[in-house]
Amino acid sequence: MSQSLNFSISSSRSPNSIITSQSHSKPYVSTFNFRFPAKLLRKSISASCSGPDSSSSSPVLVSDNGGAAAVASEYNWSSSIEVDAVTEAELKENGFRSTRRTKLICTIGPATCGFEQLEALAVGGMNVARINMCHGTRDWHRMVIERVRRLNEEKGYAVAVMMDTEGSEIHMGDLGGAPSAKAEDGEIWTFSVRALDSPRPERTINVNYDGFAEDVKVGDELLVDGGMVRFEVIEKIGPDVKCQCTDPGLLLPRANLTFWRDGSLVRERNAMLPTISSKDWLDIDFGITENVDFIAISFVKSAEVINHLKSYIKARSRDGDVAVIAKIESIDSLTNLEEIIQASDGVMVARSDLGAQIPLEQVPSAQQRIVQLCRELNKPVIVASQLLESMVEYPTPTRAEVADVSEAVRQRADALMLSSESAMGQFPEKALTVLRSVSLRIERWWREEKL
Ligand SMILES: Nc1ncnc2c1ncn2[C@@H]1O[C@H](COP(=O)(O)OP(=O)(O)OP(=O)(O)O)[C@@H](O)[C@H]1O
Ligand SMILES: CC(=O)C(=O)O
Numbered sequence: 001m002s003q004s005l006n007f008s009i010s011s012s013r014s015p016n017s018i019i020t021s022q023s024h025s026k027p028y029v030s031t032f033n034f035r036f037p038a039k040l041l042r043k044s045i046s047a048s049c050s051g052p053d054s055s056s057s058s059p060v061l062v063s064d065n066g067g068a069a070a071v072a073s074e075y076n077w078s079s080s081i082e083v084d085a086v087t088e089a090e091l092k093e094n095g096f097r098s099t100r101r102t103k104l105i106c107t108i109g110p111a112t113c114g115f116e117q118l119e120a121l122a123v124g125g126m127n128v129a130r131i132n133m134c135h136g137t138r139d140w141h142r143m144v145i146e147r148v149r150r151l152n153e154e155k156g157y158a159v160a161v162m163m164d165t166e167g168s169e170i171h172m173g174d175l176g177g178a179p180s181a182k183a184e185d186g187e188i189w190t191f192s193v194r195a196l197d198s199p200r201p202e203r204t205i206n207v208n209y210d211g212f213a214e215d216v217k218v219g220d221e222l223l224v225d226g227g228m229v230r231f232e233v234i235e236k237i238g239p240d241v242k243c244q245c246t247d248p249g250l251l252l253p254r255a256n257l258t259f260w261r262d263g264s265l266v267r268e269r270n271a272m273l274p275t276i277s278s279k280d281w282l283d284i285d286f287g288i289t290e291n292v293d294f295i296a297i298s299f300v301k302s303a304e305v306i307n308h309l310k311s312y313i314k315a316r317s318r319d320g321d322v323a324v325i326a327k328i329e330s331i332d333s334l335t336n337l338e339e340i341i342q343a344s345d346g347v348m349v350a351r352s353d354l355g356a357q358i359p360l361e362q363v364p365s366a367q368q369r370i371v372q373l374c375r376e377l378n379k380p381v382i383v384a385s386q387l388l389e390s391m392v393e394y395p396t397p398t399r400a401e402v403a404d405v406s407e408a409v410r411q412r413a414d415a416l417m418l419s420s421e422s423a424m425g426q427f428p429e430k431a432l433t434v435l436r437s438v439s440l441r442i443e444r445w446w447r448e449e450k451l
Helices: 067-074 085-094 115-123 138-155 278-289 303-316 331-335 337-343 351-357 360-377 399-410 428-449
Strands: 043-046 080-083 103-107 128-132 160-164 181-183 188-192 204-206 221-224 229-237 240-247 249-251 257-261 294-297 323-328 346-350 381-384 415-418
Touching: 080 085, 085 115, 103 428, 115 138, 115 428, 128 138, 138 160, 138 278, 160 278, 188 229, 221 240, 229 249, 278 294, 278 303, 294 303, 303 323, 303 337, 323 331, 323 337, 331 337, 337 360, 346 351, 346 360, 351 360, 351 381, 360 381, 360 399, 399 415, 399 428, 415 428
Parallel strands: 103 128, 103 415, 128 160, 160 294, 188 204, 294 323, 323 346, 346 381, 381 415
Antiparallel strands: 043 080, 181 249, 188 240, 221 229, 221 257, 229 240
């Protein structure tokens, strides 16, 4: 197999990173590449080694298709490459053979938004900081973006920023400032579309979708976060829907809601909501103004919306280089998968919401199919959600979680993403260390096995 070290070959453009798709002749070697701005590339390292299983002794800088040589020659970098601080450390430690191919994305939240916390993640190998517009204010997100940029400028990192849109999913409101609420078996909770007084009445949850009370029927099953907590609808009173908890669990702010009738997901008016809501458009304008590197679009249904967004960005962004990531998390996105991947700059296997729309046992095969298709179409793919969920509370992952991370790397996912683990978990740095060490181990295994 050919070399797949994903070094970042700089263009002079700023801000700091974009996806570059590469035309590979073989499947399984597509990359999630970042171009770092020249100002971030402080270190120059001699590139006098060859790929791990290449018989050639000539330098192999970046890709598998010879594109790197062309880039290197364009920039007159035939014998050296420049890398950011973390890559330099990896090179010094392990040499070219162990430089990590799998990129790591961390969702930034209350647990990680401080400058020192962001720096700790950068040191730990974070390649992309993700901000989710579902949560927090634009001022909060701007502050995070500014800190990431400052980190890059002052400390020599090359962390990109990904902005994730809220999308038109049905979700709960926040919990009046509480980080979570416990729903116990048999309890009656009210899900309401009316504006709630403050303080929020006990066991009452706001729902963002105006048609909710009309669309649900008594007897429907209401799933929070794809089944982490379950309720049965027992009564409708105007805008209020009374539900009895049948599977207890923890309710998190703005958790996804789906409702099921006779064992099938209800997809009526709620399925007609636009992919990009009016709030999303304002967030997209914000992302363009802030010059984020990636915009991830939630609940994509078809290629059309991606094409439209790309034209919109091109017309508005300074250098038209905000990459668009399509999140695959709905039945519609699976139906139109190939056209969506073709239209996008990359995709995300958003397993959390996907698992709320298809039976859980189908999520692994859906992931395999999406990753494989991305490999064949040379598009970067991110595997996201619950990779190390237990590390929200505990410092050590379960064996099953390590196996899940390993499988995503083995499938040749280009990037892995932390969600709650880094946004609100107690051990964000440890979770990142696990992703990094497992990625490196599996990558080494490929080379040794020559897969
Ligand atoms: N900016 C933020 N402010 C406060 N809490 C946040 C923020 N970002 C994330 N969180 C917390 O971390 C959790 C995980 O965040 P994340 O954005 O990955 O997942 P999510 O809310 O399920 O949305 P999505 O389905 O789009 O991934 C959230 O449920 C929320 O509790
Ligand atoms: C990441 C995300 O949005 C999901 O898994 O649903």
